[in-house]
Amino acid sequence: MFALLLLALLLAACARAPAAVTFHDSGYPEHLSDWGLYAREGERLVGRQGVVAFAPVTPLFSDYALKWRTMWTPAGMPARWTPTDAFDFPVGTIVAKTFYYPRSGDAVAIGKAPPLSATLDTRGMRLIETRLLVRRAEGWVAIPYVWNEDGSDATLARTGAEVPLTLAPAGMRFTYTVPNQNQCAGCHAQDNRTRALSPIGLKARHLDHNGQIAMLERAGYLAGVPASRPAANVDWSDERKPLAARARAYLDINCSHCHAERGPARTSGLWLDAATEDPRVLGLCKPPVAAGRGTGDRPFDVVPGHPDRSILAYRLESTDPGAMMPELGRALAHREGVALVARYIADLKGACEPLVPRT
Known part of the structure; x- marks a missing residue:
């Protein structure tokens, strides 16, 4: 039977x-x-x-x-x-x-x-x-x-x-x-x-x-x-390639479907597609458009030389649904990807002027 x-x-x-x-x-x-x-x-x-x-x-x-x-x-x-x-x-x-x-x-x-x-x-x-x-x-x-x-x-x-x-x-x-x-x-x-x-x-x-x-x-x-x-774009894991090219390729594939000129996150002013070259639009010394816990109490999207003060690094390493980026498609932090972006930010030159408190 x-x-x-x-x-x-x-x-x-x-x-x-x-x-x-x-x-x-x-x-x-x-x-x-x-x-x-x-x-x-x-x-x-x-x-x-x-x-x-x-x-x-x-x-x-x-x-x-x-x-x-x-x-x-x-x-x-x-x-x-x-x-x-x-x-x-x-x-x-x-x-x-x-x-x-x-x-x-x-x-x-x-x-x-x-x-x-x-x-x-x-x-x-x-x-x-x-x-x-x-x-x-x-x-x-x-x-x-x-x-x-x-x-x-x-x-x-x-x-x-x-x-x-x-x-x-x-x-x-x-x-x-x-x-x-x-x-x-x-x-x-x-x-x-x-x-x-x-x-x-x-x-x-x-x-x-x-x-x-x-x-x-x-x-x-x-x-x-x-x-x-x-x-x-280059292979993000190929250490023979320049650090910036690897990090930009990683951010492009993981983030730019939203963070681009025509993307759903375009109003954030943070565009992470491969074609963007303007340092400000790439987040350097750019304050967030919307404050809240998604910033991790950090002042700018990217602070050159300081991944520990950069919102971009915070949101990539977070697993808090209200803060993490990307918002969908993951429950874990990508340790190797976060480390790459942190190295990229640490290697950037420059300094950000402190934000002036509103009166």
Whole structure:
């Protein structure tokens, strides 16, 4: 009887999962497998035909999660190159980001990203969630899925989820939060004028490394790439690169989707995208627009030579929901990232005039 039941469940699963990538132009399919992005081959997830992997040179921090990023676009419909914004992808594009952790070993010390491969080896790994960003006729739509315990499939989680985790042997215990569908706009609505969602990592400055731009061109996924291109961001962890370039790349990917000229946090006057050069707009000796506990009782966003007096460093190291930055996507402080930004601030030259008390 049990064998018959198991067979029925397996047949139902096979009937549900399409044999090729399937774009859904409306609605919210109940399972990740309904999109047909991956085939399960033993303990490997294998991207189906047309699925390619990508990785930004400096990734956004998400509680030390490892991330596998893939995309798929309709055949013969490449994205168009843009110099600063996300590439202009066609309707039918599916961008996926899978978050996962080792079941044993130090998750903090393990590599920051898997190889640029359309296959993910899940041996010894716990899959947590896969977030889809789907380009429909009305624009980009975010759809979150949470993996079941055995990693056989992921289920729609529009209201989000909470997953208690321990990073062993580091021993850090925390609750990993899968954002609900509305919260995705907190990062992906990068233009405050339109509030339309768009990808964060699929920009020239993040992807122009390890031959990824050429790979996307060969795959027919990207067109209009100029022969001469602006310098790309650097790997934040590469100590061979200049300290300032590493810190700016880290702040760009983690902060500039809000803190930029058109971003939701533009009124703060603190813009942290790679193109900003004005020291004042980068926070040097700039008092905060809004006071409160988010300042940590520090006078300026950035005090050259003094990370311990800089609001930027305080908010990156805080885990207080009312003070920490970014506001979403993490429960832990990124120790290595905080240390990098602190070194960057400590290396800055100059001095700030003390604030004059109001009378």
